[in-house]
Amino acid sequence: MSQSMEKKKIILTGDRPTGRLHIGHYVGSLRRRVELQNDPSFEKIFIMIADAQALTDNADNPEKLRQNVLEVTLDYLAAGLDPNKVNIFIQSEVPELTELAFYFMNLTTVSRVQRNPTVKTEIQMRNFEANIPLGFFCYPVSQAADIALFHGTVVPVGEDQKPMIELTNEIVRRFNNIYGETLDECEILLPDNQACMRLPGTDGKAKMSKSLGNCIYLSDPEQVVEQKIRSMYTDPTHLKVTDPGHLEGNAVFTYLDAFCRDEHFDKYWQDYKNLQELKDHYTRGGLGDMKCKRFLNQIMQEMLSPIRERRNYWEQHIPDVYDILRQGTTTARTQGKQTIAQVRRAMKIIYLEDTDLQKSQVEKYTITQ
Ligand code: TRP
Numbered sequence: 001m002s003q004s005m006e007k008k009k010i011i012l013t014g015d016r017p018t019g020r021l022h023i024g025h026y027v028g029s030l031r032r033r034v035e036l037q038n039d040p041s042f043e044k045i046f047i048m049i050a051d052a053q054a055l056t057d058n059a060d061n062p063e064k065l066r067q068n069v070l071e072v073t074l075d076y077l078a079a080g081l082d083p084n085k086v087n088i089f090i091q092s093e094v095p096e097l098t099e100l101a102f103y104f105m106n107l108t109t110v111s112r113v114q115r116n117p118t119v120k121t122e123i124q125m126r127n128f129e130a131n132i133p134l135g136f137f138c139y140p141v142s143q144a145a146d147i148a149l150f151h152g153t154v155v156p157v158g159e160d161q162k163p164m165i166e167l168t169n170e171i172v173r174r175f176n177n178i179y180g181e182t183l184d185e186c187e188i189l190l191p192d193n194q195a196c197m198r199l200p201g202t203d204g205k206a207k208m209s210k211s212l213g214n215c216i217y218l219s220d221p222e223q224v225v226e227q228k229i230r231s232m233y234t235d236p237t238h239l240k241v242t243d244p245g246h247l248e249g250n251a252v253f254t255y256l257d258a259f260c261r262d263e264h265f266d267k268y269w270q271d272y273k274n275l276q277e278l279k280d281h282y283t284r285g286g287l288g289d290m291k292c293k294r295f296l297n298q299i300m301q302e303m304l305s306p307i308r309e310r311r312n313y314w315e316q317h318i319p320d321v322y323d324i325l326r327q328g329t330t331t332a333r334t335q336g337k338q339t340i341a342q343v344r345r346a347m348k349i350i351y352l353e354d355t356d357l358q359k360s361q362v363e364k365y366t367i368t369q
Pocket of ligand 1: 012013014015016048050053143146147155157161
């Protein structure tokens, strides 16, 4: 329980296993997790494959999730998550999460969840309006349990998850108020720039998403990445090379904002010192899209090639991948059991092992002659 000792930093985050991960996931949170696994100020790192959450809007297609648990794990390992430093586990394998979510449901209200902007958008996107599955509606509460069960204090996720973090902290505060200090509040850790926050699709549309078919996957082969970059959306008014180009809404430049570092110019394009110089030339006119795309492709291939190599390795070692999941899940369950014991004690919902309770009740009813 949280005493006056220095607060431990624990990371809890995760992804729904609905498909392979793409470069939007990478800059949005995955890259950060890989960095943080080497930061000694974090005591534990839990990365959860949120299959139970994914079921809330895929109840009729469990096979999809079944396949993608492996795909997402492969993407994690490919991105550089080290199973010796992080616990990768499967949500549905930790039943304590369901239990905590059930208790948490009493600590918030229907109208509170109804106001959640991320849930609102998702309901619209899925045409759920009239028929919202109850489980789907409750997933923000279950997500609060995901974080609290692991005493997660730092949650690296995208901006769209902000309402979930706020709800988590409301529930945790309410829990601690009613039952006594037991659970920890958490903070969101957002990507460090706007481009990473919401990477657009290759078509320039607001979001990279599987259903829009505008993704570059971490597992795409070299030629596929090159082809996708070559046909990327830029500036429709930039017809001739001499025309001034526009950066706003120009996906190539948004990607450069997300991926390009000064050293890339040293390495691949010595005409410029940094991205600002390149942008200045582009907006002045006289710089063609193809050259910018070639540069972006070089940067992307440099980033993706070690990821691709690691994926190739793990694809040939799938039983080991399952061992990693097994181990991560065992650790997660141990933690889950511990927290649930704390929670039950705080809520006073232990009976069978509570000898004090039983003794006092025996005394209460014992007829003394
Ligand atoms: N909702 C997250 C997503 O869609 C996945 C998730 C489930 C999660 N539980 C979590 C993220 C707990 C962070 C913490 O990507």
